[in-house]
Amino acid sequence: MNVEVTGLTRRFRSVNALVEVDLSLGAGVFGLLGPNGAGKTTLLRTLATVLAPSAGRVRLLGRDPADPVERREIRRRLGYLPQSLGFYPGFTVFEFVEYFALLKEVPERRARADAAGAIERVGLAERATAKLRTLSGGMLRRAGLAQAIVNEPDLLLLDEPTAGLDPEQRVSFRALLRDIGRRATVVVSTHLVEDVGTACAEVGLMRDGRIVFRGTPAELAVRGEAHGVGDAPLERGYSAVLAEEVR
Amino acid sequence: MITHPDDPLHVAGCAACRAGAQPPPDVDLGRVWLEVAGRTWSRPRGPVERLASSLLGSPGLARALVTTPSLLRAYVAATAAIFVAGAVFERGTGAPLVAVLAPALAGAGIAYAYGPGADGVFELSRSMPVSGQMVLLARALAVFALNSALGLGAAMVASGASGVALGWLVPMTAVCGLALAVATVSRSAAVGVSAGLAAWCATVLASTGSTGHLDAATTEGWLVPAYVLIAIAGVVVAVRASRQLPAAHD
Numbered sequence: 252m253n254v255e256v257t258g259l260t261r262r263f264r265s266v267n268a269l270v271e272v273d274l275s276l277g278a279g280v281f282g283l284l285g286p287n288g289a290g291k292t293t294l295l296r297t298l299a300t301v302l303a304p305s306a307g308r309v310r311l312l313g314r315d316p317a318d319p320v321e322r323r324e325i326r327r328r329l330g331y332l333p334q335s336l337g338f339y340p341g342f343t344v345f346e347f348v349e350y351f352a353l354l355k356e357v358p359e360r361r362a363r364a365d366a367a368g369a370i371e372r373v374g375l376a377e378r379a380t381a382k383l384r385t386l387s388g389g390m391l392r393r394a395g396l397a398q399a400i401v402n403e404p405d406l407l408l409l410d411e412p413t414a415g416l417d418p419e420q421r422v423s424f425r426a427l428l429r430d431i432g433r434r435a436t437v438v439v440s441t442h443l444v445e446d447v448g449t450a451c452a453e454v455g456l457m458r459d460g461r462i463v464f465r466g467t468p469a470e471l472a473v474r475g476e477a478h479g480v481g482d483a484p485l486e487r488g489y490s491a492v493l494a495e496e497v498r
Numbered sequence: 499m500i501t502h503p504d505d506p507l508h509v510a511g512c513a514a515c516r517a518g519a520q521p522p523p524d525v526d527l528g529r530v531w532l533e534v535a536g537r538t539w540s541r542p543r544g545p546v547e548r549l550a551s552s553l554l555g556s557p558g559l560a561r562a563l564v565t566t567p568s569l570l571r572a573y574v575a576a577t578a579a580i581f582v583a584g585a586v587f588e589r590g591t592g593a594p595l596v597a598v599l600a601p602a603l604a605g606a607g608i609a610y611a612y613g614p615g616a617d618g619v620f621e622l623s624r625s626m627p628v629s630g631q632m633v634l635l636a637r638a639l640a641v642f643a644l645n646s647a648l649g650l651g652a653a654m655v656a657s658g659a660s661g662v663a664l665g666w667l668v669p670m671t672a673v674c675g676l677a678l679a680v681a682t683v684s685r686s687a688a689v690g691v692s693a694g695l696a697a698w699c700a701t702v703l704a705s706t707g708s709t710g711h712l713d714a715a716t717t718e719g720w721l722v723p724a725y726v727l728i729a730i731a732g733v734v735v736a737v738r739a740s741r742q743l744p745a746a747h748d
Contacts, residue, residue, distance in 0.1 A: 299624075299625040300624075310500045312625035317516045326626055326627040331622065331625045333622055338619060338620075343539070346541065349625070350565070354558040354626040354627070356558060359557045361537075363533070363536030363537065364536045366536060367532040367533075367535040367536040370539075371535070
């Protein structure tokens with residue numbers, strides 16, 4: 252298992268952002284759904300080793316992120332796209348991706364080719380030498396994705412990766428996720444249920460810091476057959492599970 | 499033997515030439531293309547980055563160093579311009595302006611060296627194997643060294659033939675430590691700069707008021723232990739705070 256989380260709790264002062272979360276994930280694409288404030292971003296930041304848990308046990312890629320040496324090894328094999336991707340406006344796409352290849356300790360002799368490969372994979376080769384400040388929101392998102400995959404990560408964490416992408420880009424993005432998910436663990440937090448339906452083998456639904464549903468997209472759709480609200484089966488499943496939790 | 503390798507019609511009809519034109523079986527053409535693309539798209543590393551890479555033993559840390567917001571060309575040019583103006587003014591009037599400017603400028607540069615308020619990719623860099631504390635220390639040291647060099651140059655220009663006064667180096671260390679600590683704890687470079695400038699202005703005004711000399715804050719020996727304490731405390735607080743930003747990892 253690449254992700255093993257037991258009893259994970261994360262508090263921000265008096266607010267419990269994560270409450271006793273248990274999660275174990277192997278290779279494949281896992282979608283995280285949930286309303287705003289459900290804890291998706293906090294869970295991803297914890298898995299990205301940006302946040303330390305307040306309580307509970309976390310093991311990533313067979314290692315303990317609380318140990319500095321093991322954390323460094325985890326981070327070498329980690330890819331992370333945060334919800335709000337900061338960037339240096341004066342960097343080109345290539346410089347941005349190469350910078351993170353170097354920060355991820357990709358050997359210097361390989362960094363340039365690996366950065367070029369990541370840029371090709373996200374379809375930004377034609378804009379590789381463009382300054383980041385000249386890119387559209389969707390292109391910036393793809394540049395962010397390129398830095399996340401530049402080290403061929405075994406654990407890829409994507410927070411709202413499809414925000415700003417047009418429908419065509421979304422389709423190729425989902426294909427890329429499925430491809431990466433064949434050998435790595437991919438966790439995708441999203442508001443878009445169609446992303447989950449087409450790209451994810453499994454889905455988790457979060458509410459109030461807890462994972463209240465885990466199953467396949469088809470199983471989630473079944474939950475909404477009786478009395479879910481929404482235009483698509485997955486949306487009905489999503490709303491039905493949340494409604495059950497409220498009751 | 500390839501006799502007409504540039505003639506596609508010949509190569510198409512000649513098995514020997516086709517065999518000769520094939521790449522060796524162990525060549526990954528996709529990888530070759532990526533190498534070429536990477537070389538084409540990249541910019542050559544500058545001498546500062548190459549030197550930092552060999553000194554620090556980490557290309558990633560070296561790149562993080564040369565991307566320090568307060569070490570970018572425009573920022574350094576602005577700092578140098580203020581030092582030059584101060585030196586020219588001091589040379590003309592005799593007022594010790596460089597000694598008063600140096601701590602303030604260095605404090606501002608340090609506050610804009612690292613942290614969520616200064617670095618656009620701070621969140622992302624928190625998930626990297628290159629340690630955030632190492633980035634913090636490398637950047638702070640580089641900014642301090644650069645401002646020291648600029649201040650020294652300005653002091654030499656200002657003093658002319660007379661001896662160069664370096665009393666501002668110690669208070670500069672204290673202002674840098676304070677600005678760094680406040681910027682890191684408050685997660686705002688602007689707050690760090692404000693704290694450093696406010697403390698330095700208060701010290702200069704108080705010491706000038708009591709002695710009548712503008713540079714008393716840099717020449718009064720009894721202030722040195724306080725400066726050293728503030729500098730050490732500032733660095734300790736900043737490193738501890740960076741470990742806890744935004745949580746306990748690192």
